[in-house]
Amino acid sequence: KKRIAVMTSGGDAPGMCAAVRAVVRAGIYLGCEVYGCYEGYSGLVKGGEYLKKMDWEDVRGWLSLGGTLIGTARCMEFKEKWGRLQAAKNMILRGVDALIVCGGDGSLTGADIFRDEWPSLVAELVKNGTFTEDQVEPYKHLTIVGLVGSIDNDMSSTDNTIGAYSSLERICEMVDYIDATAASHSRAFVVEVMGRHCGWLALMAGTACGADSIFIPERPPNSKSWKDELKEVCLRHRSKGRRKTTVIVAEGALDNELNPITSEQVKECLVEIGLDTRITTLGHVQRGGTAVAFDRLLATLQGVDAVKAVLESTPNTPSPMIGFVDNKVVRRPLIESVKLTKSVATAIEEKRFDDAMQLRDTTFKE
Ligand code: ADP
Numbered sequence: 001k002k003r004i005a006v007m008t009s010g011g012d013a014p015g016m017c018a019a020v021r022a023v024v025r026a027g028i029y030l031g032c033e034v035y036g037c038y039e040g041y042s043g044l045v046k047g048g049e050y051l052k053k054m055d056w057e058d059v060r061g062w063l064s065l066g067g068t069l070i071g072t073a074r075c076m077e078f079k080e081k082w083g084r085l086q087a088a089k090n091m092i093l094r095g096v097d098a099l100i101v102c103g104g105d106g107s108l109t110g111a112d113i114f115r116d117e118w119p120s121l122v123a124e125l126v127k128n129g130t131f132t133e134d135q136v137e138p139y140k141h142l143t144i145v146g147l148v149g150s151i152d153n154d155m156s157s158t159d160n161t162i163g164a165y166s167s168l169e170r171i172c173e174m175v176d177y178i179d180a181t182a183a184s185h186s187r188a189f190v191v192e193v194m195g196r197h198c199g200w201l202a203l204m205a206g207t208a209c210g211a212d213s214i215f216i217p218e219r220p221p222n223s224k225s226w227k228d229e230l231k232e233v234c235l236r237h238r239s240k241g242r243r244k245t246t247v248i249v250a251e252g253a254l255d256n257e258l259n260p261i262t263s264e265q266v267k268e269c270l271v272e273i274g275l276d277t278r279i280t281t282l283g284h285v286q287r288g289g290t291a292v293a294f295d296r297l298l299a300t301l302q303g304v305d306a307v308k309a310v311l312e313s314t315p316n317t318p319s320p321m322i323g324f325v326d327n328k329v330v331r332r333p334l335i336e337s338v339k340l341t342k343s344v345a346t347a348i349e350e351k352r353f354d355d356a357m358q359l360r361d362t363t364f365k366e
Contacts, residue, residue, distance in 0.1 A: 002032040003096040004310055005051060008068040009040035009075075009103035009110075012287060013149040013163025015295035016068040019102045021059035022303025028056055030307055035096055039071040040103070041078035041110060047090025063300070064290045066166070068149075072103075084114055088121040089130055091139075098143035098310045100303075102162065105155060105341045108146040112319055112335050118142035143313045145306045146321040146334045147299075151287055154198035156340035156359065157332040158323030162302070165294045167194070167286045168204050174282055175209040175246065182244035188234070188275035192263045194286050195250045197345055201286075202250035211246045212237050215253035215261045217348055218356050223256055230266065231273045245275055258351065298324055305329050 006023040008016045020036065027034035036054045037043040043050035062069065077083030091097065101111045122136050148155045153164035171193055178189050191211075195201040199216025206214035212234050215221075221229065234245050247270070253261040263279045270277040291299070302322040309320050309331055320331040321338075340359060347356035 002098065002311065003035060003094065004032050004098040004100060004307065005035040005037045005044075005091065005094075005096045006054075006070075006100045007037035007040055007043060007102070008070055008072045008149060009101055009107035010072060011104060011150060012067045012072050013151045013161070014066040014166035014287070014289065014291035015162040015299040016072075016102055016149045017059075017062040017065040018291055018296045018299035019147050019149065019162055019303045019306075020068070020070055021062040022300045023100050023307055024054045024059045025056060026304040026307040030311060032307065032311075035094060036070045037099075039075075040073040040107070041075035041083075041087065042073045043071075044087035044090055045075060045077045045083050047086070047093065051090060051094050051096065063296050066287070066289045066291060078110055078114075081117075084117060085121050085124060087114070088118060088142075089125055091142075092122070092125070092131060092136060097139045097141065098145075098313075100145045100147065100306045100310065102147040102149040104148070104150045104152075104161075105338050108148070108321065108334055109338050111144045111146060112338070115142045115144045115319055141315040143310050144319040144334070145309045145313070146319065146337075147302050147306055148321065148323070151201070152195045152198045153200040154196060154341065155321075155323075155337060156344065157321065157337035158325065158330075160294075160298060160324050162295055162299045163287075163291070164200065166289065166292045168201055168208070169292050170286050170289055171201060171205040171282060172208050174280075174285065175205060175211075175248075178280055179209070179244055179246060182246065185276065186243045188245035188247070188270040188277040190247050190249060190263045190266045190270070190277065190279045192249045192251060192279065192281040194282070195252060197252045197348070199250045199252065202248050202253070206248040209246065209248070211248045212242075213247045214250075215248070215266070216250045217252040217254050218344075219353065220254045220256050220258070220261075226255060226261075227265070227269045230269050234270060234275070235273055245270060245277075254348070258349075301329050305331070
């Protein structure tokens with residue numbers, strides 16, 4: 001029986017539990033044994049009870065849950081070769097030679113490095129006497145499949161990451177709450193949202209909530225006078241009878257010289273035009289709560305495909321990342337997607353904004 005391990009790694013996202021559930025159940029359905037790897041890569045490095053066989057009923061009720069019930073962690077040991085050697089040993093001890101990782105670009109990079117290194121790790125485990133040649137014979141190749149779990153929707157080659165729509169929904173609910181009090185008191189609110197270096201959450205939330213203005217990393221203001229322009233826009237909206245002012249600031253927002261645009265700076269502008277202004281940093285409520293229907297579906301369809309991809313993989317095929325493009329589940333070479341994602345950050349750093357927008361194809365499709 002093929003033994004597959006499934007883990008969640010990096011930042012938690014709603015829908016990760018649904019993905020684990022789909023992998024466990026599709027795995028069992030297709031005749032495999034599935035092991036839950038607890039606490040991300042730390043579980044592989046620690047081994048033993050951190051690699052737990054999962055049965056059908058172990059994931060009952062997981063479809064809608066937020067966060068991840070098998071835990072996630074940042075694991076420094078896995079970034080070192082000795083940590084990965086330990087991980088390879090623990091996997092072979094369990095008879096596992098396939099790993100489905102649900103995480104962000106960091107987690108998927110780690111997975112790809114692990115697969116490349118696997119043959120040399122196995123050779124070393126024979127050399128140091130941990131296993132005999134015969135014992136490692138069935139484990140000459142490691143299969144890796146990536147699922148993208150991230151609230152930020154910050155991965156190239158896929159339209160959506162698992163968790164992004166749940167987070168967007170949460171942000172919109174919060175902005176609606178804030179809007180009610182803003183309109184009552186005729187106030188201004190600056191709402192800071194997550195997204196790291198990606199402006200998807202801010203852009204989508206700002207559009208869905210009808211914000212007066214939105215600041216994101218990928219499209220910094222054209223000129224130094226962004227503060228004057230912001231004031232002008234907000235005053236114009238007020239002059240047309242709007243009783244509230246809402247400005248959404250992505251945590252990674254940048255000005256035309258690539259310095260951060262902070263909520264404080266935005267607040268100052270609004271105070272200068274006479275608005276009673278508050279800052280709301282939404283923080284971790286954006287990660288929490290149940291997964292919206294879309295994330296449950298995405299995680300389920302992709303989890304099932306991840307198991308199929310494991311069963312269809314050969315030592316010569318590159319590790320796939322399961323994506324979602326034009327409403328279809330697709331497989332893309334994992335390392336290419338990670339590289340594309342990193343090149344967006346580089347393009348922004350180098351002020352090549354049009355390139356950044358184009359590379360972030362899936363985020364800002366027009
Ligand atoms: P995310 O997956 O959300 O981008 P991180 O970048 O924090 O989050 O990565 C999560 C974990 O993946 C890290 O704690 C580490 O264990 C592993 N990892 C990340 N990058 C690498 C790498 N270059 N080599 C090996 N492991 C890595």
